[in-house]
Amino acid sequence: MSIITIERKILEKNEDLAKSNREIFHQKNIWTLDLLSSPGAGKTALLEKTLEILKGTIQTAVIEGDVQTDNDAQRIAKHHVPVVQIITRGGCHLDARLIQDALNSLPLDEIELLFIENVGNLVCPAEFDLGETEKVVILSATEGDDKPLKYPLAFHKATTCILNKIDLLPYVEFDVRIFRENALKINPELNIFECSAKTGDGIETWTDWLIQKIKNA
Amino acid sequence: MSIITIERKILEKNEDLAKSNREIFHQKNIWTLDLLSSPGAGKTALLEKTLEILKGTIQTAVIEGDVQTDNDAQRIAKHHVPVVQIITRGGCHLDARLIQDALNSLPLDEIELLFIENVGNLVCPAEFDLGETEKVVILSATEGDDKPLKYPLAFHKATTCILNKIDLLPYVEFDVRIFRENALKINPELNIFECSAKTGDGIETWTDWLIQKIKNA
Numbered sequence: 001m002s003i004i005t006i007e008r009k010i011l012e013k014n015e016d017l018a019k020s021n022r023e024i025f026h027q028k029n030i031w032t033l034d035l036l037s038s039p040g041a042g043k044t045a046l047l048e049k050t051l052e053i054l055k056g057t058i059q060t061a062v063i064e065g066d067v068q069t070d071n072d073a074q075r076i077a078k079h080h081v082p083v084v085q086i087i088t089r090g091g092c093h094l095d096a097r098l099i100q101d102a103l104n105s106l107p108l109d110e111i112e113l114l115f116i117e118n119v120g121n122l123v124c125p126a127e128f129d130l131g132e133t134e135k136v137v138i139l140s141a142t143e144g145d146d147k148p149l150k151y152p153l154a155f156h157k158a159t160t161c162i163l164n165k166i167d168l169l170p171y172v173e174f175d176v177r178i179f180r181e182n183a184l185k186i187n188p189e190l191n192i193f194e195c196s197a198k199t200g201d202g203i204e205t206w207t208d209w210l211i212q213k214i215k216n217a
Numbered sequence: 218m219s220i221i222t223i224e225r226k227i228l229e230k231n232e233d234l235a236k237s238n239r240e241i242f243h244q245k246n247i248w249t250l251d252l253l254s255s256p257g258a259g260k261t262a263l264l265e266k267t268l269e270i271l272k273g274t275i276q277t278a279v280i281e282g283d284v285q286t287d288n289d290a291q292r293i294a295k296h297h298v299p300v301v302q303i304i305t306r307g308g309c310h311l312d313a314r315l316i317q318d319a320l321n322s323l324p325l326d327e328i329e330l331l332f333i334e335n336v337g338n339l340v341c342p343a344e345f346d347l348g349e350t351e352k353v354v355i356l357s358a359t360e361g362d363d364k365p366l367k368y369p370l371a372f373h374k375a376t377t378c379i380l381n382k383i384d385l386l387p388y389v390e391f392d393v394r395i396f397r398e399n400a401l402k403i404n405p406e407l408n409i410f411e412c413s414a415k416t417g418d419g420i421e422t423w424t425d426w427l428i429q430k431i432k433n434a
Contacts, residue, residue, distance in 0.1 A: 038255045039339050039368060040360025067340060069366050090370060092309065092340040120367070122256050123284060123309040123338050142359040142385065143257025149286050150337070151256060153307060168359065171388055173415075198390075 014128055017096035021131025024103060025114070031217055032114045034094075034130050036154050037138035039120030042164040044072045045197035046138060047115055051079040053207040054113070058214050061111045063102045065094040065119045072117065082106050093124040096131055112214050122147070126154040134158070140165040142172050145179035148186045155186040160193070162206065167196040231345055234313035238348025241320060242331070248434055249331045251311075251347050253371050254355035256337030259381040261289045262414035263355060264332055268296040270424040271330070275431050278328045280319045282311040282336045289334065299323050310341040313348055329431050339364070343371040351375070357382040359389050362396035365403045372403040377410070379423065384413040 025032050037043050047062065054060055061082040064073045073085035084102040086094060099116065106114075116132060118125040126135070137158035139147055142165055148155040155161065161183055163176070176194065183190050193209070195202030242249050254260050264279065271277055278299040281290045290302035301319040303311060316333065323331075333349060335342040343352070354375040356364055359382055365372040372378065378400055380393070393411065400407050410426070412419030 038257060038337070038360075039364055040255060040357070066367060068369050069363075071363060071367065090340075090344075092338075119340065120255070121309075121338055121340050123307075123336065124341065127307075140257075140359065142357065142382070143255075146286075146288060147256055150283060150288065152285050165359065168385065168388055171385055 011127070014096050017100055018129035018131040021096055021099055021103070024108070025131060025133065028108045028111070029217070030108065030111050030114050031214055032116065032130075032132040032134075034116045034118055034125075034132035034135045035138060036118050036122065036125050036135055036158065037120060038122045038140075038143060041120070041138050041140040041143065042197050043117050043120070043138055044075055046162065046164055046195070046203075047117060048075060048079060049197045049200060049203050050115075050207055050210070051076070051081055053203065054210065055079070057211060059110055059112045061106050061114050063094075063099065063106075063114065063116045065098070065117055067091065067119055082111070088119060092119060092121050093128050094118050094130060095128050099130045113210065122151040122154050126151075126157050134160060136160045136162060138162045138164055139179075141169050141174045141176075145174050145176070145182060148179070148182040152186045155183055155190065158187070158190065160191045163192065163194045164197055166194050166201060167199045228344070231313050234317055235346035235348040238313055238316055238320070240348075241325070242348060242350065245325045245328070246434070247325065247328050247331050248431055249333065249347075249349040249351075251333045251335055251342075251349040251352045252355060253335050253339065253342050253352060253375065254337060255339045255357075255360060258337070258355050258357040258360065259414050260334050260337070260355055261292055263379065263381055263412070263420075264334060265292060265296060266414045266417060266420050267332075267424055267427070268293070268298055270420065271427065272296070274428060276327055276329045278323050278331050280311075280316065280323075280331065280333045282315070282334055284308070284336055299328070305336060309336060309338050310345050311335050311347060312345050316347045330427065339368040339371050343368075343374050351377060353377045353379060355379045355381055356396075358386050358391045358393075362391050362393070362399060365396070365399040369403045372400055372407065375404070375407065377408045380409065380411045381414055383411050383418060384416045 135158040352375040
């Protein structure tokens with residue numbers, strides 16, 4: 001029973017810090033997306049493609065979360081946007097405290113849209129509020145159309161879902177209709193995009209939506 | 218600091234239970250593999266293909282770990298082997314206590330090889346000893362050749378690695394040579410198989426190795 005109490009305390013403490021992050025984002029008028037996915041679903045590739053398109057239109061910044069290595073921050077830095085790498089050294093998710101620390105290293109007055117690329121893990125990151133405006137869950141078409149049912153919390157907490165790697169659909173057993181049904185069963189309000197970060201297919205539907213959101217915010 | 222102490226207690230408690238599971242496996246002469254991977258890397262498909270080939274040669278059983286749904290146990294049950302489904306309801310990994318409970322539902326005297334399919338998560342399951350003989354990490358070729366460096370603990374704890382979905386290699390940017398270098402950098406003793414659970418390519422190299430292991434045990 002003591003374990004449960006302490007887990008609750010960790011989550012309560014996180015809620016407080018998330019609230020404080022949310023106030024900062026609100027004050028500074030920063031729209032913040034927490035990107036969740038399995039390892040290798042293509043979060044960084046999608047982010048790179050997105051940054052390319054938003055360049056000159058929206059002022060962006062990125063917080064990169066990884067268990068180990070700063071490979072992703074190095075990829076993002078090539079796009080000349082402010083980036084902070086958090087290495088969790090084994091930790092399976094980001095939390096509001098880590099984001100608070102990262103915000104100290106970002107030029108908050110110059111950011112309209114902040115992407116937080118969470119640790120590659122479809123389970124734990126969904127439990128933690130970082131103070132973000134919205135959570136976005138990314139699934140790749142190679143992972144299977146049953147995943148919303150098997151990892152429901154991520155799909156429940158997200159407002160938006162991106163189905164990535166649609167260029168691989170001809171080579172895998174993945175029924176987009178069934179995937180949509182499964183995702184909407186978990187979250188009837190889920191906004192679903194289909195794209196390929198590799199070919200660029202469908203990316204502009206996503207970035208147009210982002211631009212509209214920011215410009216109307 | 219109290220959190221760290223309690224985490225240590227949880228892991229110590231797990232170690233005790235893992236030791237007790239290991240004694241049971243030793244007594245009953247059961248070789249046990251803990252299968253780790255990201256969601257959608259193809260653990261269940263690989264297991265189904267493996268069970269087909271081992272049928273009539275090795276007496277197998279399966280413990281299925283999932284955050285939600287018993288879809289995987291239903292797939293395994295079609296192969297007429299004993300199967301227990303553990304649904305963690307949000308829990309991000311199996312632990313030795315859950316395995317101990319599952320063992321009560323298995324005909325231990327009739328099992329030579331027990332597969333434990335862990336929750337789809339490349340981070341947390343690597344931290345928990347279940348009492349298994351060996352951990353096997355499965356990576357799909359769609360996840361990227363950098364993953365051993367980004368999720369080192371799973372590759373460090375495993376004795377064997379299976380690169381799955383090699384049928385998709387022509388369509389993705391994945392350099393098998395770089396993947397092998399990265400995996401062996403983390404764990405120079407790692408035994409690596411390459412296969413496709415979909416086409417069956419390379420599966421028999423893996424099952425021949427399994428059969429040799431069991432027959433020589």
